[in-house]
Structures are given as structure tokens and as C-alpha cells.
Amino acid sequence: MKKPLLxxxxxxxxxxxxxxxxxPWKPVDKAIISHGHADHSRWGHKQYITHHRNVPIISxxxxxxxxxxKEWGETFSINxxxxxxxxxxxxIGSSQIRVEHMGxxxxxTGDYKTENDGISTPYESVSCHTFITECTFGLPAxxxxxxxxxxxxxNQWWAQNRDEKSTSVLFAYSLGKAQRLLKYxxxxxxxxxTHGAIEKMTAVLRPLVDFPETTLITxxxxxxxxxxxxxxxxxxxxxxPWIKKMVPYVTASASGWMAFRGARRRRAIDKGFVxxxxxxxxxxxxxxxxTGAEKIICTHGYTDIFSRYLREQGYDARTEQTQYGEEENxxxxxxxxxxxx
Amino acid sequence: MKDFAELIxxxxxxxxxxxxxxALTDYFNKANAKDxxxxxxxxxxxxxxxxxxxxxxxxxxxxxxxxxxxxxxxxYHIVGDLAETIALVVATxxxxxxxxxxxxxxxxxxxxxxxxxxxxNYLLSNWKVLDYYERFVFTKLITGGFRIGVSQKLMTxxxxxxxxxxxxxxxxxxxxxxxxxTITFQELILEENESxxxxxxxxxxxxxxxxxxxxxxxxxNNWSAEHKWDGIRSQVILRNDDIFVWSRGEELxxxxxxxxxxxxxxxxxxxxxxGEILPFPKGxxxxxxxxxxxxxxxxxxxxxxxxVPVILKAYDLLEWQGTDIRQLPFMERRKLxxxxxxxxVVSATLNHQQKKGSETERSQSTLPFHLSETMHFDSWIDVAxxxxxxxxxxxxxxxxxxxxxxxxxxxxxGDWWKWKxxxxxxxxxxxxxxxxxxxxxxxxxxxxxALWTENEAGEKELVTFAKAYSGLxxxxxxxxxxxxxxxxxxxxxxxxxxxxxxxFEIAFExxxxxxxxxxxxxxxFPRILRWRQDKTIHEAxxxxxxxxxxxx
Numbered sequence: 056m057k058k059p060l061l062x063x064x065x066x067x068x069x070x071x072x073x074x075x076x077x078x079p080w081k082p083v084d085k086a087i088i089s090h091g092h093a094d095h096s097r098w099g100h101k102q103y104i105t106h107h108r109n110v111p112i113i114s115x116x117x118x119x120x121x122x123x124x125k126e127w128g129e130t131f132s133i134n135x136x137x138x139x140x141x142x143x144x145x146x147i148g149s150s151q152i153r154v155e156h157m158g159x160x161x162x163x164t165g166d167y168k169t170e171n172d173g174i175s176t177p178y179e180s181v182s183c184h185t186f187i188t189e190c191t192f193g194l195p196a197x198x199x200x201x202x203x204x205x206x207x208x209x210n211q212w213w214a215q216n217r218d219e220k221s222t223s224v225l226f227a228y229s230l231g232k233a234q235r236l237l238k239y240x241x242x243x244x245x246x247x248x249t250h251g252a253i254e255k256m257t258a259v260l261r262p263l264v265d266f267p268e269t270t271l272i273t274x275x276x277x278x279x280x281x282x283x284x285x286x287x288x289x290x291x292x293x294x295x296p297w298i299k300k301m302v303p304y305v306t307a308s309a310s311g312w313m314a315f316r317g318a319r320r321r322r323a324i325d326k327g328f329v330x331x332x333x334x335x336x337x338x339x340x341x342x343x344x345x346t347g348a349e350k351i352i353c354t355h356g357y358t359d360i361f362s363r364y365l366r367e368q369g370y371d372a373r374t375e376q377t378q379y380g381e382e383e384n385x386x387x388x389x390x391x392x393x394x395x396x
Numbered sequence: 397m398k399d400f401a402e403l404i405x406x407x408x409x410x411x412x413x414x415x416x417x418x419a420l421t422d423y424f425n426k427a428n429a430k431d432x433x434x435x436x437x438x439x440x441x442x443x444x445x446x447x448x449x450x451x452x453x454x455x456x457x458x459x460x461x462x463x464x465x466x467x468x469x470x471x472y473h474i475v476g477d478l479a480e481t482i483a484l485v486v487a488t489x490x491x492x493x494x495x496x497x498x499x500x501x502x503x504x505x506x507x508x509x510x511x512x513x514x515x516x517n518y519l520l521s522n523w524k525v526l527d528y529y530e531r532f533v534f535t536k537l538i539t540g541g542f543r544i545g546v547s548q549k550l551m552t553x554x555x556x557x558x559x560x561x562x563x564x565x566x567x568x569x570x571x572x573x574x575x576x577x578t579i580t581f582q583e584l585i586l587e588e589n590e591s592x593x594x595x596x597x598x599x600x601x602x603x604x605x606x607x608x609x610x611x612x613x614x615x616x617n618n619w620s621a622e623h624k625w626d627g628i629r630s631q632v633i634l635r636n637d638d639i640f641v642w643s644r645g646e647e648l649x650x651x652x653x654x655x656x657x658x659x660x661x662x663x664x665x666x667x668x669x670x671g672e673i674l675p676f677p678k679g680x681x682x683x684x685x686x687x688x689x690x691x692x693x694x695x696x697x698x699x700x701x702x703x704v705p706v707i708l709k710a711y712d713l714l715e716w717q718g719t720d721i722r723q724l725p726f727m728e729r730r731k732l733x734x735x736x737x738x739x740x741v742v743s744a745t746l747n748h749q750q751k752k753g754s755e756t757e758r759s760q761s762t763l764p765f766h767l768s769e770t771m772h773f774d775s776w777i778d779v780a781x782x783x784x785x786x787x788x789x790x791x792x793x794x795x796x797x798x799x800x801x802x803x804x805x806x807x808x809x810g811d812w813w814k815w816k817x818x819x820x821x822x823x824x825x826x827x828x829x830x831x832x833x834x835x836x837x838x839x840x841x842x843x844x845x846a847l848w849t850e851n852e853a854g855e856k857e858l859v860t861f862a863k864a865y866s867g868l869x870x871x872x873x874x875x876x877x878x879x880x881x882x883x884x885x886x887x888x889x890x891x892x893x894x895x896x897x898x899x900f901e902i903a904f905e906x907x908x909x910x911x912x913x914x915x916x917x918x919x920x921f922p923r924i925l926r927w928r929q930d931k932t933i934h935e936a937x938x939x940x941x942x943x944x945x946x947x948x
Contacts, residue, residue, distance in 0.1 A: 195463045196471045196484035316408060316480055320545075325410055359887075360470045367464065 060136075060154060060161050061187070063375040068163060068187070070154055073136035076100075077152050077163050080378040087138060089165025090149035091116060091230055094379045104131075106140050108176070108263055109148030112230065115259045127176065143167035144178030145332050146231035147260055153181050162346065163187040166379075168331065169338040170202060172235050174264050178342070186348035191333040191380055192311050193353070193361030199311070199335045205328050206239040212307060212326060214244050217283035222304040226290045226324070229253045231332050233287050234260055236309060240285060242267050248281060250288040250297070276300065293322065311335075343370070355380035399427055400435060400497040401530040407544050416546060420554030429581035430498040436584070437576035439551045443540045444577070447507040448515050450478060450539060456516050460523060461485040474831065479539050482523070483532035491527035504538060505577060549806060559585060567599045567805060573648055597631040597642040598668065598714050598722065599805040603795065603812035610815060611776045613796065620726065620799050621771045621779055623791035624814055625709050626684050626906065626920075627674040628691070632708055633715075634659060634667045641673075653706055654696065655764045662744040662763055666718030667736065670803075671710035671768065677703060681790040683908035685918045710737065711768040711795075714803055722803035726811075729803070730770055737767050786817045787947055792905060793817045819903035820945050821925055822847070822937045825858055826898045829880045830891050832865065839877040840892070841865055843924070845902055847915070848938040858896060859939055861915040862904070867924030876927070899931040900924050907946050917942055 062069045067079025067086075076083045082099030089095050089105075091112035096105070098117050105113065107124025114122065125131060127150075130139045140150035145166040152163045162183040171177040209225070216223045227233040229252040237257065240247055247269045249257065254271040270276075272286065281301055292298055293306065311331025312318040319327035333356075334342060343351060343365070351372040353362045358374040365372035406419040424432060437443070458468035463485065475481040507515055519538075526534055536542055552570065556563040566585070573595050574584060613619060629644040639660050641650040650656070653673060663669075675682035675690070686704050690696065713733040714722050721729060744763045773779045783794045793816035801811035824845035832841035842865040846858035868876065876898070884892045903925040910918035917939070 194471050194474060195461055195467060196475055196481060198484070198488065200488075314484065315475060317476060319409070320411070323411060325412070327409070357470075357474070360467065364464070364467055 060156050060159055060185070061163070063377070068377070070136060070156075072156050073133040073138070073154075075133055075136075075138075077154075078165060078379070085133075087140075087152050088113065089143065089152055089163065090146055092146070092166065092228075095165055104138075106148045106150045109150070111259050111262070112148055112256075115256070116230075141181045142176035142179050144169065144171065144175050147175050147234065147263060149175060151181060153183065159184055161185040161187065162348075164189055164342075166191070166333060167342070168334050169342060170199065172202060172332070174235055174238050180342060180345040183346050183348050185350040185352065186343060186346045187352045187354060187375075188339065188343060189333065189355050189379065190339055190353050190358060190361040191356035192331060192335055193339055193357040195336045197311060197314055197331075197335045198337065199331060200329065202235075202239075202330060205309070205330045206236075209236065209307070209309065209328055210239075210241040210244060212305075212328075213240070213285050216305050217245055220282060220303070222281045222283065222301040223285040224298065224301055224304045224306045225285060225287055226293055226306065226308040227253075227287060227310075229256045229289045232309060232330070233257065233289075234264065234266065235330075235332070237266050237269065237287060238264065240267060245284040246270060248272050248276070248284055248286045250286070250292055252289050253287050272297075272300070278302070290322075293324070397493055397495055397497050397500055397530060397534070398491070399423065400431065401533045403435075404533050404536075404544060405529045407546055411545075413550065416550060417554045417557065420546070420551060421557040424555055424558035428496065428498075431496055433576050433579060433581050433584055434497050434501050436551065436555065436570065438537070438542050439546055440548050440570055441542070442574075442576060443537065443542070444501060444505045445508060446538065446540055447504050448519065448538060452512065452515070453478065453482065453519070453535070453539065456519055457482040457486060457523070460520055461487070476832070479532055479535035482535045483528055486523050486531060488528050488531075489524065489526075491530055492525045493522075493530065500534065500537065502577070555585070561585065594635050594638070595633065595640045595648070597633060597640070598720075598803070600629065600631070600644050600670070601804045601812065602807040603814045604807060604809050606796070606813045606815040610779065610796070613776075613813070616773055616776055616779070618799055620730075620797050621773060621782065621794050622711060622768050622797070623786060623789050624793045624795045624816065625672040625674055625681075625768065626790075626792045627672040627687055627706075627709070630671060630673045630708065631714070632656060632659065632669040632671070632710075634663050635665055635718075637661075637665060652690065652693065652696065654701070655705055656708065658744065658763055659740075659765065662740045663736065663765075664717070666715060668713070668715035669708065669710045669733075670712035670714055671708045673706050674709050675704050676707045676764070677705065683790075683918075684906060684920050685908045685910055705764065707764040707766050709766045709768045712803060725800040725802070726797050727799045734767065737765065741765060783815060783817060790947075816905075819905055819921075819925075820907060820919075821901050821903045822942055822945070823899050823928055823931060823935065824861065824902050825896045825933045825936045826876075826894060826900060827858055827860060827896055828891055828893050829876075839873055840880045841868075841873050841877065843876075843900075845900060845922075846896070847942055848936060849915075849940070859915050861913070861917060861939065861942060862902060862919050862922040864900075864902060864922045864924050867903075868927065872927055896933050899928040899933060899936050901926050901928050907942070909946060915939055915942075917946070 058071055060070060062071065066076060066081040066083055068077040075085045075087055077087050078089050078095040079086050080097055085102045086100040087104045091109050096113045103113060103120055103122040110122055110124040125140050127142055128139055130137050137155040139153045141153055143149040143151045143165055145168055149165060154161045160183040162181050164187060166189050167178055169178050213223045225236060227236050233253045234257055247267060249269045249271055251271060254269060257266060257269060278300055286301055306324045307326035307328060308322060308324045309328040309330040311329060311333055313327030313329045349371055351365050351370045353374045354377045362372040362374045403419060403423045407416050410416060454468055455465060458465045471485060472478060472481040475484060507518055522534055523531055552563055552566050556566055569585060631642045633640040637660060639650060639656055640648060641653055641656055643649045675686035677686055689704055690706060710733060713729045716732050741763055771782060786793050796813045796815055798811040824847050826843055827846045828844035829840040830842040832839055844860055844863050846860045848856050849859045851857050880892060880894050883895045885895060886893045902922050904919035904922040906920035908918050909916060
């Protein structure tokens with residue numbers, strides 16, 4: 056039997072014909088990277104290839120690495136295998152990786168979402184034979200409300216807290232979600248303060264996107280000046296001594312998981328906003344259909360359930376074990392980036 | 397319905413008690429009288445009977461959502477709540493409903509008698525016109541079990557703020573058997589109405605667990621001790637030649653325990669007893685496991701009645717000769733209780749002998765009425781020694797009650813303390829894991845534990861003995877969860893078997909032989925005491941070690 060174009064090895068997704076890995080989780084010689092989240096762009100590869108908008112992100116997080124930036128749709132060949140990057144809409148600089156060899160086309164999504172968030176280059180469907188997809192929210196229970204409505208609710212929540220003389224603390228991942236929220240926070244309501252991890256990551260991205268002004272919380276920041284304003288913080292700041300400065304405060308989290316009533320309670324957060332950088336159920340199904348692919352490989356999320364459903368719909372679908380989709384890695388990445396800078 | 401859904405949404409989106417009380421008070425000030433009665437009923441778990449069984453609900457919801465039933469079931473398992481799952485999978489529309497909460501509930505009551513076809517039409521048409529939260533609340537009303545972090549106490553507090561009626565009086569008014577479909581807000585809450593009070597129990601007085609050193613309670617002479625019995629806390633009410641048995645969950649359980657019918661006539665009207673229903677097979681106190689066989693049954697067979705009869709172990713007297721005596725000092729109430737006990741048991745025995753005149757049913761000739769003996773000690777050391785005898789006495793530990801204490805309402809500190817024996821513990825191996833429900837739906841937090849045993853071939857193997865899902869910190873659960881995801885051996889639907897590797901110390905309150913369990917042993921309230929990362933699986937205990945803990 057012919058070797059598949061992409062294989063799942065213990066180091067990552069491997070293209071043997073080009074001797075290249077896609078988003079490997081162990082150190083390799085040559086890695087093509089879909090996006091800057093820590094579970095996809097790990098430390099220790101000899102050579103990184105990624106979209107040029109992701110270059111500042113991974114350079115910030117991983118320090119001095121050898122990295123090449125590519126344009127959307129720019130084809131580059133390695134050992135006669137053609138590669139190109141296409142927008143995934145997940146976060147700034149996030150790509151799907153298209154691999155073509157001897158007439159066969161595979162696409163690896165990394166993480167993606169179909170809604171245009173206004174800061175990431177919007178998702179574009181790429182035709183292929185085999186589609187390697189995430190399915191973080193691959194259950195029919197997930198159905199997103201358009202971001203405009205959610206962002207309005209967030210601003211209303213902030214305004215209400217300000218009227219009640221509380222500080223609003225909004226938890227979001229320091230790369231991606233924090234900037235998506237920041238872009239749309241209404242500065243007529245008050246000032247936007249940030250946790251160090253978010254401030255630094257945002258500073259890296261300011262040359263690419265026009266963001267409102269932010270103020271870093273430092274040792275000298277006074278309690279009284281925070282009152283009524285909003286603080287953007289990474290989720291791991293919840294329950295830390297750092298947050299005591301914000302008293303009296305109200306907490307909220309913006310995440311797809313907030314669709315579950317239990318998720319908000321488990322995290323002991325006052326308010327949950329359902330806002331995700333991944334596809335919802337319909338988003339996954341429509342994207343898969345649009346690629347025209349017959350073979351579908353599910354990498355992370357509710358993989359078993361989702362691939363079983365796809366098989367019932369007539370796809371040749373299966374699950375592969377990867378090490379993507381672990382939230383803990385994001386926290387580790389923030390710490391690593393802090394130690395680097 | 398809009399207001400009620402909004403209320404539930406507000407209650408659901410905060411963890412702060414003050415905000416919850418404020419939202420409820422606001423609702424009670426604004427809502428119409430009929431909706432208020434229904435809201436009180438729902439929040440005190442008096443929902444109307446379920447009009448549609450959940451199998452049909454699942455089928456119809458998956459049909460409306462256009463997904464296969466198995467996918468609905470998988471989603472339900474992950475979400476952890478049926479109404480929430482239905483609300484999530486059905487496509488959301490803008491709400492168009494103007495119906496009141498009462499109107500919905502009246503429709504649901506009427507629905508019970510309708511055909512499946514009508515039921516289906518009713519559900520589908522409503523699911524389509526409600527927004528996400530209304531759909532959740534609507535479905536929750538049908539499935540029941542409205543657990544949204546609002547205790548009856550919290551609701552009573554809000555109601556008290558809105559009506560300016562004392563909280564304790566409201567707690568009393570809300571107890572017992574009232575029908576939200578027929579009672580008005582005026583009758584239930586506002587009116588003083590003596591005649592309805594026939595079946596009404598008093599709010600239970602609950603004790604806190606001893607936390608500090610017992611000698612901090614001061615002079616031993618001010619305290620009375622008794623064993624803490626492990627049964628069903630109950631109030632037995634005799635009024636107007638009728639008997640009412642209430643469990644602590646405010647459930648009327650009279651029909652489940654027909655042996656207490658013999659109290660009528662033997663114990664005078666106008667008597668309310670507080671005590672513990674205990675299993676009493678073979679003339680001695682049984683295990684909680686014995687009682688389990690009675691708890692779930694609505695009708696009890698003669699065979700079961702003979703096999704596991706129950707008794708009331710009485711420890712307090714709340715009403716005597718038709719008068720509420722809860723304000724009398726504890727020792728005064730106990731004196732009256734003792735007199736009552738002696739008189740009724742003697743007269744019942746005489747009565748029985750006159751009627752039967754034979755020896756055949758001698759064992760059943762006395763009332764199933766026992767006293768929980770009070771004990772008085774000279775030193776706290778003696779109390780501690782008595783506590784150490786608890787397992788032998790078939791009790792869970794001691795109750796310490798101040799001799800002059802009145803019978804208070806709810807859980808109050810100061811006068812009554814429970815001083816349980818330390819739990820039994822054993823080191824066991826984690827073998828299976830399941831996703832948690834509700835707030836833990838993304839984590840594997842429900843664990844099965846096993847102990848070593850020898851099979852017929854003389855080889856060591858692990859045998860399952862208990863399930864536990866509490867006792868670790870959130871951080872520990874997260875760690876174990878991550879480990880489970882990487883060390884799964886096999887998947888059986890929602891359950892995963894994992895490589896035997898981790899040892900946990902499991903604590904439990906009681907232990908008994910059991911035919912229903914594979915291990916042959918049933919443990920009571922098993923929970924994780926700690927994660928023994930210092931132990932390998934070969935250092936875990938054996939089933940023999942566990943069996944050695946079973947009292948003679």
C-alpha cells in the first residue's frame with residue numbers, strides 16, 4: 056500500500072515525502088506551523104515556516120528561532136511536495152496548511168473558525184481530498200451567536216458594573232481572545248487595563264492591528280483608579296493574589312465553554328459570555344462540506360463522537376491522537392514568554 | 397414566563413447569595429400572585445407530576461434538532477442536564493411567548509392525560525417559539541428537579557423580605573402538603589389559617605459537626621449525650637386520629653412505613669415526635685444497607701415488611717397535648733417523651749394481648765417505638781470513650797445537646813452538635829473513570845476503585861469495591877483528569893478503564909456485607925480522602941483487609 060501523504064507519528068503530523076512536520080509536539084528539524092498557540096507551536100525545532108503575521112507571535116513566545124514567513128496562498132516546494140498557507144480565521148496569523156503531492160491534496164486546519172472576527176484574516180475554504188480538522192466544539196449543543204451581539208452584551212455588562220461602582224475583570228487567553236475583545240471594548244465606558252501577559256502580547260500585535268489604548272497594571276496602580284474600569288486578564292489570574300487589587304470586582308469569562316451552565320460555575324466566575332475562536336457544530340459541518348473532501352481526520356475535541364457522525368453522513372472519517380487542545384499549555388506558554396522577556 | 401425565565405437566568409449567573417436574594421425579592425415584589433405560588437412551589441421542589449417521560453423527550457428533541465438519537469444521548473452525557481441539552485441542541489429563535497408561568501404549568505398538568513401525539517405537538521410547538529433560556533426553563537419544568545443553587549432557606553429569606561413576614565413563620569407555612577394548583581398566595585403565605593395545619597410538621601432543627609475540641613463546649617454537666625443513629629431523620633405527627641410521617645427532605649413518607657399505623661390510638665392526638673427511622677431486622681438495629689431496601693419502595697410487600705421491619709428511635713418531643721413545646725428546655729421535653737413512651741408501649745402491649753389472646757405474634761406485640769437513650773457523663777474523656785463505642789452500638793457517633801436548649805429552626809450553631817466517629821479508611825486503586833455531571837462535565841471526576849483479591853488460580857487481581865466522586869481539590873481533579881485521558885485502556889460508552897497506577901485513600905462511614913455488590917461488601921458514603929502519590933498499586937489494600945473492618 057502506498058504511504059499516506061501525511062502520517063500521524065509520535066512527534067507530530069509528518070510528511071515523509073518532504074521530511075517536514077506540521078505542528079509537531081516534539082523537537083524536529085523542519086516544522087510548518089499553523090498558528091501561535093502553544094499546543095501548535097512548540098519550542099525546540101531547528102527551522103520554523105509559518106505565515107508572516109505569525110512570525111512576531113512565535114518569536115515573542117519562543118525567543119531566538121530560525122523562522123521563515125510566507126504569504127497567504129504562496130506556494131513553496133520541498134522535495135517536490137507543494138505547500139501553501141491559507142487563512143484559518145482562528146487568531147491573527149492562523150493558517151490552514153495545504154499539502155499537494157502527485158495530484159493528491161491534503162489540508163490541515165490547525166484551529167479555525169468560520170465567523171469573521173475583524174482582526175484575523177477570515178477563513179477561506181480550500182478544496183482537498185483529505186481534510187484534517189479540529190472539532191473542539193464538535194457537538195450539536197454548540198451553536199454560536201454572532202459576535203456583534205455578544206460583544207454588545209460584554210460592553211453592557213461593563214457599563215452596568217461601572218454604574219454599580221465595581222471593577223470588571225474579563226478573563227481571556229492572552230493570545231487571540233484578549234485581542235478580539237480588546238478591539239471591540241467601548242472606551243466611552245471607561246479605561247482598559249491589562250495583565251502583563253496580555254499587555255506584552257498585544258504590544259507584539261499592535262503593528263498589525265489598530266487596538267484601543269491599554270494600561271498595564273503595575274505595582275503602582277492604585278485600587279481607586281481601577282474602579283469602574285475593565286481589566287483584561289488571562290484565566291490563570293483568577294484566584295491569584297494579583298486580582299485582589301481589583302476589589303470590589305465582578306468576573307466574567309468569554310469562551311465557547313460558557314455555553315454550558317456548569318462550566319461557568321465550575322470556574323466560580325460571575326458571568327459567562329459564549330464567544331469562541333473555534334467553529335461551532337454547523338460551522339464544522341459546512342466547512343467540511345465546502346472542501347469537497349471525502350476523507351476526514353479528526354484531531355482534537357469530541358473526536359470520537361464527531362467522526363462517528365461524519366461516517367453516518369457518508370464520509371470516510373476517523374480519529375487520530377494528537378497533543379493539541381490542551382489549555383494547560385497556554386498557561387505554560389504565558390509563563391515561558393514572561394521568562395523570556 | 398418571561399419574568400420567571402429572567403429570574404432563573406439571574407439566579408443562574410451569579411454565585412453571590414446577596415445577589416440571588418435581591419433577584420428573588422425583586423421577583424416576589426413584581427410577579428402576579430398565582431405565579432408567585434408556582435415559583436415558591438418549584439423552588440421548594442413541589443413540581444407537578446412529570447407529564448412526559450424522558451425517553452420521549454429525548455426522541456422528540458433529537459427529531460426537532462435533526463440529529464440521530466445516539467448523538468443526542470452523547471451530548472446529554474457531556475452536558476449533564478437533560479433540559480439544558482434540549483435547550484442547546486434545538487435551534488434558537490427570537491422568543492414570542494406572552495404566556496404566564498401559571499398558564500404554562502396548568503397546560504403541563506393537563507398534558508399528562510393527553511395522547512403522545514398531543515404531547516409531541518405541544519412540546520415541539522413550544523420549543524420552537526421560546527428563546528434559549530425560556531426553552532431551558534420550560535423543559536426543566538417538565539423534567540423537574542430544579543437545582544439552580546437556590547435553597548429553600550434562601551427563597552424563604554427573599555420571601556420574608558418581600559412580605560415582611562418572619563422567616564421561621566414562613567418556613568412553617570411552606571412545609572407540608574399544599575397544592576400550588578389550588579392554593580392562593582393569600583392562603584399560603586398571607587393568611588393565618590389553623591385548620592390547614594393538621595399534617596404540618598415543624599421545621600427540623602439540624603446540628604453542625606463538631607470542628608474544634610469537644611471540651612470547648614464547657615461544663616459537661618450542661619450537656620446531654622446520645623448516640624447518633626444512622627437512619628432517616630423523621631417527624632411523626634399524631635393529630636385527629638391520623639398519622640403523618642415526614643422525612644427531613646420534607647417528603648411525606650407515611651405510606652412507605654405502614655408499621656407506624658399502630659401509633660394511632662396508642663399515642664395520643666396532639667403529639668409530634670422527632671426521631672430516626674431505623675431498620676430493625678431480627679430484633680436489632682440493622683445497617684443502612686437494610687434500610688435502602690425500604691427507601692425506594694412506595695408499596696411494601698409483606699415479605700419485605702417481615703424481613704426488614706422499621707422502628708422509630710425517638711429523641712425529641714415537639715408537640716404535646718396539642719401544644720407546641722419547642723421552647724421548653726431539652727431535658728423537660730425529654731421527661732415528657734419518656735413518660736409518653738412508657739405509657740404508650742405498656743398500653744399497646746396490653747391492648748394487643750387482649751385482642752389476640754395468643755402467643756403467635758408475640759414479637760410484634762409492642763409498638764415499633766424506641767427511645768434514644770440520653771446519657772450523662774462526668775467528664776469529656778468519658779464522652780470520648782462512649783463515642784469510641786459507636787460502631788459497636790450501630791451508631792454514627794454522638795449527638796451532644798445542651799440540656800436547656802430549645803428546639804430551634806434549621807441549622808444553628810451552639811446548642812446541638814454532632815460528633816461523628818472518624819471514618820474508616822482503606823487504600824484502593826483507581827480502575828475506571830467517568831465524566832462528571834453538570835459543573836464537572838468536561839472532566840473525568842467520577843472514579844471507581846478496586847482492591848486486591850486472589851482468584852481461583854491463586855493470582856492477584858483487582859476487584860471493584862466502591863465509586864467516589866468527591867474529596868479532591870479542583871487542581872487535583874484536573875491532574876487526574878489529564879492522566880486519565882492519556883492512560884485510557886478501553887472505552888465503554890461514557891466509562892473508561894485506565895491503567896491501574898494511582899492509589900487513593902478512600903474514607904467511608906459504614907460497611908456491611910452485601911449480595912448486590914461484586915466485592916460482596918457495601919460501603920456507606922465512600923469518598924476520596926487523599927491521593928496517595930507515595931504508594932504504588934502493590935501497596936494498596938486487599939478485599940480481605942476491607943472485610944476485616946465489618947463489625948461482628
